Amino acid sequence: MSSSNTKFSAVTGSARKIKDNAADWHNLMVRWDKLNNDGFQFATNIVNMKNSQKEHQPVDDFSSATVSQSFSPAVQQQTAGAAELQDECSKLQTVVDQMVVIVAKMEHLTAIQQGVQDLEEFQFGPEGRTLPLCHSWRTKEFEESSRVLLAAFRQELKLKQTVVQELAHTTLPDLHMVYLSCWLHQPFLPAQTRLTLEALLLETGHRPL
Numbered sequence: 001m002s003s004s005n006t007k008f009s010a011v012t013g014s015a016r017k018i019k020d021n022a023a024d025w026h027n028l029m030v031r032w033d034k035l036n037n038d039g040f041q042f043a044t045n046i047v048n049m050k051n052s053q054k055e056h057q058p059v060d061d062f063s064s065a066t067v068s069q070s071f072s073p074a075v076q077q078q079t080a081g082a083a084e085l086q087d088e089c090s091k092l093q094t095v096v097d098q099m100v101v102i103v104a105k106m107e108h109l110t111a112i113q114q115g116v117q118d119l120e121e122f123q124f125g126p127e128g129r130t131l132p133l134c135h136s137w138r139t140k141e142f143e144e145s146s147r148v149l150l151a152a153f154r155q156e157l158k159l160k161q162t163v164v165q166e167l168a169h170t171t172l173p174d175l176h177m178v179y180l181s182c183w184l185h186q187p188f189l190p191a192q193t194r195l196t197l198e199a200l201l202l203e204t205g206h207r208p209l
Contacts, residue, residue: 014116018142021109022204025149025197028102028109032153035102039095039160040184045088046167047176053085089168096157096164103150103157110146117143137203145200148193155188 120139201207
């Protein structure tokens with residue numbers, strides 16, 4: 001066991017709650033990353049199917065052969081393709097639904113952290129505890145970090161929801177690529193978001209100094 005883990009192995013009260021919250025933040029972000037990877041695969045499948053459908057889309061023909069064409073293998077294949085597309089869209093929607101749950105849990109963690117902050121202010125006055133709870137941060141800095149993380153994931157979730165709503169309905173290849181790029185690179189979760197989590201883990205002893 002490292003000296004950092006030894007120091008925090010028997011913490012209680014506010015320090016214990018903050019340490020547990022930090023671990024929960026880490027676990028939720030790991031789950032988010034897995035969902036993001038899964039969702040990107042489903043989104044890529046949707047784009048590939050849309051492109052394939054466009055390439056094989058039959059020209060409208062209102063001649064007498066139209067009725068017989070409706071039973072042709074090409075039309076049947078197109079119908080099967082539409083069913084597969086709907087299945088991939090449902091999978092992508094399920095991913096976003098799970099992301100909604102994760103953000104709700106992040107909101108709960110932030111509320112808990114705010115509760116710790118309020119308790120500290122009640123006990124020690126408006127400035128809160130003057131001594132650091134862990135390595136160097138005071139309680140307020142943990143609360144601020146939680147709010148930064150929550151704000152970032154809320155924005156990213158809104159982007160994911162937009163992608164789900166629009167991806168299967170647009171017919172422009174360039175726009176497809178924009179949606180895929182947005183999903184993969186997560187513009188509302190820049191490197192600073194990961195650094196905030198790492199700082200949180202360092203301060204609470206989950207990462208060795």
